[in-house]
Amino acid sequence: xxxxxxxxxxxxxxxxxxxxxxxxxxxxxxxxxxxxxxxxxxxxxxxxxxxxxxxxxxxxxxxxxxxxxxxxxxxxxxxxxxxxxxxxxxxxxxxxxxxxxxxxxxxxxxxxxxxxxxxxxxxxxxxxxxxxxxxxxxxxxxxxxxxxxxxxxxxxxxxxxxxxxxxxxxxxxxxxxxxxxxxxxxxxxxxxxxxxxxxxxxxxxxxxxxxxxxxxxxxxxxxxxxxxxxxxxxxxxxxxxxxxxxxxxxxxxxxxxxxxxxxxxxxxxxxxxxxxxxxxxxxxxxxxxxxxxxxxxxxxxxxxxxxxxxxxxxxxxxxxxxxxxxxxxxxxxxxxxxxxxxxxxxxxxxxxxxxxxxxxxxxxxxxxxxxxxxxxxxxxxxxxxxxxxxxxxxxxxxxxxxxxxxxxxxxxxxxxxxxxxxxxxxxxxxxxxxxxxxxxxxxxxxxxxxxxxxxxxxxxxxxxxxxxxxxxxxxxxxxxxxxxxxxxxxxxxxxxxxxxxxxxxxxxxxxxxxxxxxxxxxxxxxxxxxxxxxxxxxxxxxxxxxxxxxxxxx
Numbered sequence: 150x151x152x153x154x155x156x157x158x159x160x161x162x163x164x165x166x167x168x169x170x171x172x173x174x175x176x177x178x179x180x181x182x183x184x185x186x187x188x189x190x191x192x193x194x195x196x197x198x199x200x201x202x203x204x205x206x207x208x209x210x211x212x213x214x215x216x217x218x219x220x221x222x223x224x225x226x227x228x229x230x231x232x233x234x235x236x237x238x239x240x241x242x243x244x245x246x247x248x249x250x251x252x253x254x255x256x257x258x259x260x261x262x263x264x265x266x267x268x269x270x271x272x273x274x275x276x277x278x279x280x281x282x283x284x285x286x287x288x289x290x291x292x293x294x295x296x297x298x299x300x301x302x303x304x305x306x307x308x309x310x311x312x313x314x315x316x317x318x319x320x321x322x323x324x325x326x327x328x329x330x331x332x333x334x335x336x337x338x339x340x341x342x343x344x345x346x347x348x349x350x351x352x353x354x355x356x357x358x359x360x361x362x363x364x365x366x367x368x369x370x371x372x373x374x375x376x377x378x379x380x381x382x383x384x385x386x387x388x389x390x391x392x393x394x395x396x397x398x399x400x401x402x403x404x405x406x407x408x409x410x411x412x413x414x415x416x417x418x419x420x421x422x423x424x425x426x427x428x429x430x431x432x433x434x435x436x437x438x439x440x441x442x443x444x445x446x447x448x449x450x451x452x453x454x455x456x457x458x459x460x461x462x463x464x465x466x467x468x469x470x471x472x473x474x475x476x477x478x479x480x481x482x483x484x485x486x487x488x489x490x491x492x493x494x495x496x497x498x499x500x501x502x503x504x505x506x507x508x509x510x511x512x513x514x515x516x517x518x519x520x521x522x523x524x525x526x527x528x529x530x531x532x533x534x535x536x537x538x539x540x541x542x543x544x545x546x547x548x549x550x551x552x553x554x555x556x557x558x559x560x561x562x563x564x565x566x567x568x569x570x571x572x573x574x575x576x577x578x579x580x581x582x583x584x585x586x587x588x589x590x591x592x593x594x595x596x597x598x599x600x601x602x603x604x605x606x607x608x609x610x611x612x613x614x615x616x617x618x619x620x621x622x623x624x625x626x627x628x629x630x631x632x633x634x635x636x637x638x639x640x641x642x643x644x645x646x647x648x649x650x651x652x653x654x655x656x657x658x659x660x661x662x663x664x665x666x667x668x669x670x671x672x673x674x675x676x677x678x679x680x681x682x683x684x685x686x687x688x689x690x691x692x693x694x695x696x697x698x699x700x701x702x703x
Contacts, residue, residue, distance in 0.1 A: 156447055156475020159401055163479065166405050167412055174409065175416025175428075181324045182297045182317060183421065191319050202316035207309040208650030211298055214314035215291060215642060219258050222284060223635075226254040229280045230272075239273035240349055240363055252627040257281055259638035260288040260520060262374070262381030262490055262613040263630060265622040269363055269384045274346050281381060282370045286330075289377030290321035292522030295642050296414065297421075299526045302649030303550045304422045309654045311646070325410075326377060333372035333406060340399035343392045344368040367392055375406035378520040380490030380613040388480070388493040389469050400476050400493060407483045407491070411435075411518035414525045422550055426668035431528055434676045438517035439486055442510055446478040449502045467498025478503075485510035488520030490613025497591075497600070497616040504616070505696030508603050511610045512688045513680055514569065520611065526645050532667070533562045533648075535679040539665050539672075549667060551657040558651055565644040570687045572609040572633050577602050577691065579629075586625050591618040595702070599695035604630060609637035 187195070187202055195202050206214065229236075230245035230253060245253065249266060256263040257280075266272070272281070294317035301311050338344050347364030367383045371393050374381060384390040394400055412432065419428020450464045451474055468477040477494040484491050485507040496507050510517075516527040533549055537559050540547030547554040554562075580586040580601050590597035600619040607614050608630040615621065621630065666672060 152473050152475060153451055155473065156478065159475055160443060160479055163401060163404060167408055170409055171413050171416055174413040176420060178325060178414065178417040179420035181320050191323055194319050195315065200315035202313050204313055205310035206313055208311055208646040211311050211314050212643060212646045215295065216639060219291065219639065222258040222287065223254045226257060226280050226284060227251060229276055233273055233276050236275045238275045242271055242273050245271065248624045248627040249622065252631040255631040255635050256613065257284040257381060258288055259611050259634040260292055260379060260488060261608060261611040261634045262379045263608055263634060264381055265627055267385040268382055274365060277370065277383065278366050282373065285370065285373040285377050285379045286322050286326050289326060289379065289521045290318050292520055293321045294318050295645055296522035296525040299529060299645055299649040300418050300421045302652035303552060305653045306657050307654065309650050311649050311653060326373065329376055330372045333376060334368045336402060337368040337371055337399060341395035342368040342371055342399065372406065374491060375403045375489065376410065378407060378487045378489040380484065382491065388491045394493055397471060397476060400472050400480065404480055404483045407487055407489050408518060410521045411487055411524040418525060424668065427550065430668045430673050433673045435518040435528065437677055442486060442506060443479055443482045446482050446503055446506050447475060449500050450474045450478050464500050464503065467495030469493060481507055482510060484614055485612060486515060486517045488515045488523055488611045490607065492614050495617055496614060497618040501696050501700030504599060505692060505700060508606055508696060511606045511612050513684050515610055515612060530562050530565050531680050532676055533558065535676045536665060536667065538679060539675060545663060548658050548664060552652045552655050553658055558648060561644045561648040565641050566683060568640050569609050569637050572637055573605045574691060576605045576629055576633055589620040589623055589626065595695050595698040599699065602691055602695050605633055608633040611638050
């Protein structure tokens with residue numbers, strides 16, 4: 150079987166698995182967030198944190214709860230790293246330096262999981278399991294809660310109430326993320342992913358010396374890393390490491406976990422707004438972009454020119470032979486079109502155009518299907534922009550799901566789509582203009598510029614993957630990428646929740662003959678075009694200096 154056919158078959162198997170899971174999981178999540186029942190373990194949690202899950206919140210209160218919970222998470226994880234040297238189970242590792250501890254705390258709380266350290270050489274069992282893995286769960290649950298709050302804004306008439314953040318947070322963790330993670334961890338262990346609390350041990354001779362590895366609760370952290378679109382690896386090689394991702398089946402299963410909740414949330418959206426066709430329209434938009442990017446990535450990586458490419462059957466540099474170009478390309482697109490950031494290959498070794506595809510996937514806003522929760526609310530923001538553009542074309546007041554898109558709503562949507570590009574481009578410009586940050590580049594020219602552009606694109610979009618040719622463990626990059634991650638995560642949430650509150654307070658507008666049908670293929674096509682045009686106008690000059698220049702020169 151040729152590598153090309155193998156790649157296509159993997160893609161078809163993945164699509165089939167996602168299609169089978171879409172309906173039951175989407176319906177289950179709709180029931181979870183619509184239920185008024187509280188299970189006993191959830192009640193214990195509410196009593197422990199002093200929260201009343203039955204009290205409805207308006208958007209300012211919901212936002213305050215999100216920010217307060219996240220701020221406590223940053224502080225706790227920072228202190229846990231700073232105290233690692235005196236904690237049990239540290240494997241003898243020293244406490245983390247202040248700038249790197251801040252960067253890591255911001256990264257995991259913001260669902261980014263950017264890592265400027267070697268996991269197996271820096272973090273002990275307590276920090277990995279009690280700190281990083283916990284944030285993998287709750288940061289994903291925060292994103293899902295904010296998405297559900299926006300959906301309620303569309304679904305509820307003449308009320309400013311968006312639900313209860315604490316109830317949404319706990320239910321998302323206990324009823325959705327934990328059960329799937331338990332089953333997924335068992336599957337990964339069966340595939341050969343390690344799960345233990347072993348210490349550092351020697352595994353044999355390596356270039357005249359001994360090689361040492363430490364164990365860890367890898368399977369349980371690996372599953373939520375992918376399921377929650379987090380991405381932080383237990384080991385520095387991330388999902389290219391055989392302890393994390395040993396076989397082609399485990400590789401395909403991890404891609405399935407990455408895409409599972411973001412795609413299924415579209416059905417949850419349809420259920421909660423009372424129109425499954427609306428959910429299918431959003432799903433179709435996401436699927437078209439994802440399939441297009443995947444096909445383009447596989448083509449550009451298989452079609453490399455030159456003797457080395459021909460012998461290897463494509464651009465195999467930086468890719469694991471057990472996954473091949475097909476498995477690596479599908480993974481690379483899935484992880485950068487979501488906010489996952491896990492990698493099973495070396496993105497810096499991709500062809501010029503291939504590296505540009507990974508970067509462009511993040512610059513779209515990671516909405517196809519996007520991160521857990523963040524992909525859905527990002528796509529709904531784009532849907533509002535598309536409706537507004539359509540309204541301008543025909544001279545009508547735009548409406549979406551029975552809610553008018555007026556001046557306030559479009560201003561909030563515009564602020565949402567502008568904040569992340571501003572962070573990416575401003576920080577990239579500063580890093581290129583100053584003398585010290587440029588010293589961290591492994592490569593000069595267009596590829597070196599791509600390294601820095603990719604780093605801030607990954608940080609501000611809460612992705613976490615890296616070209617890996619950039620030495621980001623410096624005070625400049627730890628601090629600035631940490632700031633970009635926090636602002637890129639929580640500033641957009643301000644606009645999303647304010648928009649949700651504004652929509653929830655409206656009286657539904659009855660549908661007329663002149664209402665734009667947003668559940669039709671024509672609108673899905675308009676939405677795809679809007680996304681591509683906005684992203685192109687924003688990032689094309691920067692991309693022309695980096696991956697496009699490199700790709701055209703090769």
